[in-house]
Amino acid sequence: MQPQKDFHSDIAVTGSPASAPERAVKLSARGLSRYYGETVALDRVDLDVHEGEFLTLLGPSGSGKTTLLQTICGLNKPSRGQLFIDGKDHTWTQPEKRGIGVVFQNYALFPHLTVSENIAYPLKVRGMAPREITQRTGRALETVGLGHAGNRFPNELSGGQQQRVALARCLVYDPSIILMDEPLSALDRKLREQMQMEIKRIHRETDTTIIFVTHDQEEALALSERICLMRDGRIVQLGTPREMYESPKSAFVADFIGISNIFEGEVSDAGLSCSDGTLPLPDAHESGSKGYLVLRPETMELTTDGPIGGTVTDTIYAGAETRLLVTTGSGKEVILRHRAGPAPRIGAPVRLGWDRNAAQFLTRAV
Numbered sequence: 001m002q003p004q005k006d007f008h009s010d011i012a013v014t015g016s017p018a019s020a021p022e023r024a025v026k027l028s029a030r031g032l033s034r035y036y037g038e039t040v041a042l043d044r045v046d047l048d049v050h051e052g053e054f055l056t057l058l059g060p061s062g063s064g065k066t067t068l069l070q071t072i073c074g075l076n077k078p079s080r081g082q083l084f085i086d087g088k089d090h091t092w093t094q095p096e097k098r099g100i101g102v103v104f105q106n107y108a109l110f111p112h113l114t115v116s117e118n119i120a121y122p123l124k125v126r127g128m129a130p131r132e133i134t135q136r137t138g139r140a141l142e143t144v145g146l147g148h149a150g151n152r153f154p155n156e157l158s159g160g161q162q163q164r165v166a167l168a169r170c171l172v173y174d175p176s177i178i179l180m181d182e183p184l185s186a187l188d189r190k191l192r193e194q195m196q197m198e199i200k201r202i203h204r205e206t207d208t209t210i211i212f213v214t215h216d217q218e219e220a221l222a223l224s225e226r227i228c229l230m231r232d233g234r235i236v237q238l239g240t241p242r243e244m245y246e247s248p249k250s251a252f253v254a255d256f257i258g259i260s261n262i263f264e265g266e267v268s269d270a271g272l273s274c275s276d277g278t279l280p281l282p283d284a285h286e287s288g289s290k291g292y293l294v295l296r297p298e299t300m301e302l303t304t305d306g307p308i309g310g311t312v313t314d315t316i317y318a319g320a321e322t323r324l325l326v327t328t329g330s331g332k333e334v335i336l337r338h339r340a341g342p343a344p345r346i347g348a349p350v351r352l353g354w355d356r357n358a359a360q361f362l363t364r365a366v
């Protein structure tokens, strides 16, 4: 498996607690499945989301994230299984009776209504008293930092501000759960990062349970208390960003979360035999078993007698470190971070070593 992450990207694992939050369960999925003919979009999903938690559904395209989100809010009906909110079975409850707010990527504001009118619209339709509408609208606008922009029209706002209006339109109901389906993917990188901070702040201040869908692992690491990584309609691992990064259960998880250099091979008495030689393993394993040695870039270094040989094929200066791309003898691309001394030039032959205690040996592919 080759590293497919952006060589230029930075991975920051936020300081989340080391274990799942000890809070009441807000929402539970039990054996949730959704079939479309032969396609299994969701496959017996069991999931508990805690009160006030920020949980991200992460996974490649087609892994079932949107289907799970839609099943939770009631826009999609499960083929099997149950959904509980606050301990009550809501599998077949109408979407508007679930107390769930939804924010989509496509924020779809009414262009001919002002920001305040956009936010007030659904409350008006439901016949709420004008005074309460004004109060709620004002509060929601303040929460998203747009108290000054109530009289503007959507086309007078930036993409980030429009997404905040969409968020305010959701907050105005005081939902106890908010679902967000790739809400930031239409924004450019800088705006997206600003909005991530904003969403984190709103989460802290309102203590709402948030389930956030993204296929961007950096966004998941930056935002979430826990990440639920999906593939082929199943949950492959659920944990804090740190658990997912430091203790992946399979090569798929190690490859998806952060940058990994993964060597696949067979265990022999001397280590892992692979196309780049025999590599030492962090612990003992039965000879003949197959598996994956996972080496994170920050645990690798250039050493004169390292077990892997290769050639530097790219270097990127990034302040405190230089990122090196090394192509090994077998043609595999390895990323590492070089901190001490001048970086080698492109084309230089190098040998790679690593901190053996920080290496991981995984036997599962998925």
Ligand SMILES: Nc1ncnc2c1ncn2[C@@H]1O[C@H](COP(=O)(O)OP(=O)(O)OP(=O)(O)O)[C@@H](O)[C@H]1O
Pocket: 036, 039, 040, 041, 059, 060, 061, 062, 063, 064, 065, 066, 067, 068, 215
């Ligand atoms: N209405 C539908 N009819 C048939 N198949 C569907 C339908 N909706 C989703 N699927 C299939 O179900 C699977 C899961 O789709 P889903 O949209 O939930 O994935 P996703 O993880 O949200 O993907 P993406 O990141 O691309 O949005 C995919 O194989 C998809 O093709």
